[in-house]
Amino acid sequence: MSEAPLSLELKPKLAPKTKLRLDPKTGKYILLYPEKGLLLNPTGAAILKLCDGQRSLSEIIGTLALEFQSDPDVLRPEVLGFMQGLLDRGLLQAAP
Amino acid sequence: MTAEDRLYTLIAELTYLCPLRCVYCSNPTNLAAHPDRLSTADWLRVFGQAAELGALQLNLSGGEPLLRRDLEELVAGAHALDFYSNLITSGLPLTRERLLRLKEAGLSSVQVSVQDSVKSESDRIAGRTSFEQKLDVARWVKELDLPLTLNVVLHRQNLDRVAEIIALAESLNVDRLELANTQYLAWALANRGALLPSQAQLDNARAIARAAKERLKGRMEVLFVLPDYYSDRPKACMSGWGKRYLLVSPDGLALPCHLAHTLPGLSFDNVQERSLADIWHHSAAFAAFRGEAWMPEPCKSCDRREIDFGGCRCQAFHLTGNAAVTDPACSLSPQHGLISEARAAAQTPQLLPLGLRYREILR
Numbered sequence: 001m002s003e004a005p006l007s008l009e010l011k012p013k014l015a016p017k018t019k020l021r022l023d024p025k026t027g028k029y030i031l032l033y034p035e036k037g038l039l040l041n042p043t044g045a046a047i048l049k050l051c052d053g054q055r056s057l058s059e060i061i062g063t064l065a066l067e068f069q070s071d072p073d074v075l076r077p078e079v080l081g082f083m084q085g086l087l088d089r090g091l092l093q094a095a096p
Numbered sequence: 097m098t099a100e101d102r103l104y105t106l107i108a109e110l111t112y113l114c115p116l117r118c119v120y121c122s123n124p125t126n127l128a129a130h131p132d133r134l135s136t137a138d139w140l141r142v143f144g145q146a147a148e149l150g151a152l153q154l155n156l157s158g159g160e161p162l163l164r165r166d167l168e169e170l171v172a173g174a175h176a177l178d179f180y181s182n183l184i185t186s187g188l189p190l191t192r193e194r195l196l197r198l199k200e201a202g203l204s205s206v207q208v209s210v211q212d213s214v215k216s217e218s219d220r221i222a223g224r225t226s227f228e229q230k231l232d233v234a235r236w237v238k239e240l241d242l243p244l245t246l247n248v249v250l251h252r253q254n255l256d257r258v259a260e261i262i263a264l265a266e267s268l269n270v271d272r273l274e275l276a277n278t279q280y281l282a283w284a285l286a287n288r289g290a291l292l293p294s295q296a297q298l299d300n301a302r303a304i305a306r307a308a309k310e311r312l313k314g315r316m317e318v319l320f321v322l323p324d325y326y327s328d329r330p331k332a333c334m335s336g337w338g339k340r341y342l343l344v345s346p347d348g349l350a351l352p353c354h355l356a357h358t359l360p361g362l363s364f365d366n367v368q369e370r371s372l373a374d375i376w377h378h379s380a381a382f383a384a385f386r387g388e389a390w391m392p393e394p395c396k397s398c399d400r401r402e403i404d405f406g407g408c409r410c411q412a413f414h415l416t417g418n419a420a421v422t423d424p425a426c427s428l429s430p431q432h433g434l435i436s437e438a439r440a441a442a443q444t445p446q447l448l449p450l451g452l453r454y455r456e457i458l459r
Contacts, residue, residue, distance in 0.1 A: 015243075015271075016241065016243055017205055017243030017271050017272070019180050019204060021152070021178060023150075023152065024150070025102065025150040030152060032152055032153065032180040032204075033180075033205075033243075034180075034182055034205050034207065034243065034245050034271075034272055035105075035153065035155070035182065037104065037152060037153065037180075087314050088313050088314055089314075089317065090271065090272075090313075090314055090315065090316070090317050
């Protein structure tokens, strides 16, 4: 099954079954969901903190580009790949 | 122990009491030897000690955790410690009002079991009328906007209805469907002849589950857990002994897994006498099967020894009488015949339905 590319107008937010919190043992953010957890790198954590259902994907990428001082064109495929993975697992939801 | 041994999940088996009598219950068969001994304050202290050790997940389990009258207090305590708390329940006895109180106390998610997609079969395997109440509970969980996992233990007598079970989960709009094949330990081992499926049943069910997983991607997470009797290599039981999980039994024993207290020769500490950190870091029982020093051949020189850790210690003991041998589920185990013989016997249809041994009810 081929994936339709994610629209940059989507406004993603974390699924209700998730809980994003700091793991005091590692100092990293972790996305918790039933029986599992996903330890996040700083970029992953920064992305998810912006997924509030208000910001569009293009706004999120713009904000990250400023925060990490990187080129949005380089950032875009990485962010979209990360998000697609979380959408497929039902950890992220996206309203148009 | 190594730096990698990090507690992530505390499994609080609050009580072994349960209104159901499921024929594959994973509680030990000598339930009466482990009565409820921990007070509300004991459990809250244990939660705090687990959080300090690094635990982020808390499974409130049993038996039936709803039978603890202080469950709301325990959930509130877990919430104050920022745990992701998961209530693992049969759904009995519960009212919508109590579920709402649990949600308000900060419960993160709910896992409800059903035994089949057909009422009469679900009730038969559970040993009591319960199916409709379970569906009510599943609906309340969704109505109250709590994340819902539906857990269905699979075996010979319901595997042919996996498609119907998936359809039931869809109709309930569950977030996560756990199709977990029976682990043949405890009560399930006593009923293995009646429960172990054939290869054909399993292949068929697995194909259906795989298609559903793809179709429902992003809407419902579908997990299909293979029985280790049909896999070539054993499971990394509990992700390794004393590596990620700690379980506390109703009488206060701190254990690496659900059935460790059935293994002879190990002395497990009680949380009323010793702190979790002390037990996790320094107890002999938690050290017993950590790392590789305990491993016999073929595990010791196997390139998968850091992947599956030699499999399940309880399965090794309950099938061979020795907890320190390779899990017979591994095809490299010299005792793999114990598994392959049981599997061979499961390939032919049973002429007569085998009798089931129901879990005892404790009062």
